[in-house]
Amino acid sequence: MYENYYAVIMAGGTGTRLWPLSRKARPKQMLRLLDERSLFQISVQRLQGLFPPERILVVTVRDQADDLREQSPSIPKENFLLEPMPRGTASVIGLAGIALKQRDSQAVMAVLTSDHFIGNEDGFRNLLAAAYHGAQDGLLVTLGITPSFPATGYGYIQQGDKIGEYLGREIFHVLSFKEKPGEGQAREMLETGDHAWNSGMFVWRIDQILDEFARQMPELNNQLREIAGAWDSSARVETLERVWPQIKPETIDYGIMEGAEKVAVIPAENLRWNDVGSWDSLFEVLPGDAQGNIVIGGQHIGLDTSQSLVYMDEEHRLIVTIGVNNLVVVDTGDVLLVCHKDQAQRVRQVVSQLKTEDNNFI
């Protein structure tokens, strides 16, 4: 019954928030943080049973394509679409849209992330199935996450009236999309009970989303049509390389979702979703020992050490911690990060600083 259902995994991000582990040459989705699989491999494998590999598309950049193909050899080579350079999620989704349309004009397309944690994978597949039905009924479905705390690191979706139910999941009209809030606003939204976190994942019919591009982003739409015209010809690469640099960077949220019609949200509970957006987020997704410590790689001896994370690239090194709490220690060989857990977001500041200098640390 889901034979026209396709997954589009966005895997072109670089991600500086897990620096120094995430780098230009080793983006977040390639990291093996949770188990022996990379976040990308986990993102692909949790689709099993709902999307066979031939119905999974991956949009990425040239530098990452070989590695990603190697990590997921079951996905056909031609399903990897290459952005010549990053131009925001609107263009990524547009590119996947025109590629899919050539293949199946009836396609329903799930736009998925490649670098998030989802603890409840059964629940996630059920959510994707419910969203499919919503999309078939003509809705642009956003996957929401019922908030468990007043997060300031995520965007929010304000729910309106209930539209109905699919597979036991309620679906609501969307009143508005909201940017990452301050702490007070986040607390208010949590209290109202009618806001969900924006997971950045969407499900819709291909014809419908392309109509929205035509209506709301005519310039990008023309550029995409030019690329689509050359898609099945020998001029595909040349056209893409020529047109893509002219595209104005834009996100799908700003460019399409905020002004779209028939936008709906299915808020999901108990997915144990986490965007693994910073080192401190690992405390939420990985089990700690009795002292709440998480040790990844290396050998560790801890005296009076608690609520701390130790990551080491090299298995044969010894790390000793004495009298430390709430500390993140990340050793990548060339760089050593020692950071209070509550300030883990500030690694971005360091990356920004390093970008202005001549070095190999980013």
Place this chain on the structure above:
Amino acid sequence: MYENYYAVIMAGGTGTRLWPLSRKARPKQMLRLLDERSLFQISVQRLQGLFPPERILVVTVRDQADDLREQSPSIPKENFLLEPMPRGTASVIGLAGIALKQRDSQAVMAVLTSDHFIGNEDGFRNLLAAAYHGAQDGLLVTLGITPSFPATGYGYIQQGDKIGEYLGREIFHVLSFKEKPGEGQAREMLETGDHAWNSGMFVWRIDQILDEFARQMPELNNQLREIAGAWDSSARVETLERVWPQIKPETIDYGIMEGAEKVAVIPAENLRWNDVGSWDSLFEVLPGDAQGNIVIGGQHIGLDTSQSLVYMDEEHRLIVTIGVNNLVVVDTGDVLLVCHKDQAQRVRQVVSQLKTEDNNFI
């Protein structure tokens, strides 16, 4: 006027308190912590003007001898005395004593350390000169340090009546030697004003200290006499190798000083002496930056970082600290130590643990 004055530098220690930098194969006196010179080199060079190199003896172990000779090529090769194995400071001083006696029966001998910091080197040379006069007058002179805080990491010397003055420095009878005290006792001793820290440095006439060995440590004395008998013969090495392992380990404090006659102390003020006995002691001897941070080696970026020490073996590595205070970070390539400053003494605990296991980390 000091032509019979000899320095004996004890340089056989291993020192686990600056682990992971100090190792079996890289003891504390060989570390270049304060500047480009090792602590041993500094200890030799600050004797300049008082002891020419030919009157400096170094007692060490075989494993360290080559490195030490290389670090101080001006000291004659034969001035390096090798303990076959560590047997405590009493035997070290006894060995130096018999070697010196063969050379100059009128010798005055200053027993000095190889791994301490002394900020005021002029003051130190003046102290050694004053102690020489005390020794010539038949006193066993211990060099005391006027305490600046209630230290629990040093032994103490209780001063009795004043004997007199040498070169403007007062000299006192010694009432007792005291072990490292608890905090309350340390505070009391500081308040009385008649206690000095025991620096482990001594000055005495060679005939007088050897008399004390004969009187108080007859067994060791016999062993030393046997070695002395073979000293200028081809049997020196064989005799040393045979006799030394039978020596019972003992310190000079317990074995001789506590029961000796004519023991005196010159308490020195303003020497800026420090035994560099643990990582936190470096904050007392090295200048910090505006935030009180000390960075040795490597490249450092600190956000919201204060009162912390960063040591790195490799110059090309980057270390980033964010939101940390009072932290000691030491990276020696194979080992990374991250330790609260106040718990720096506990690295010994880790070394003890590692000794029970099969590894190359100590």
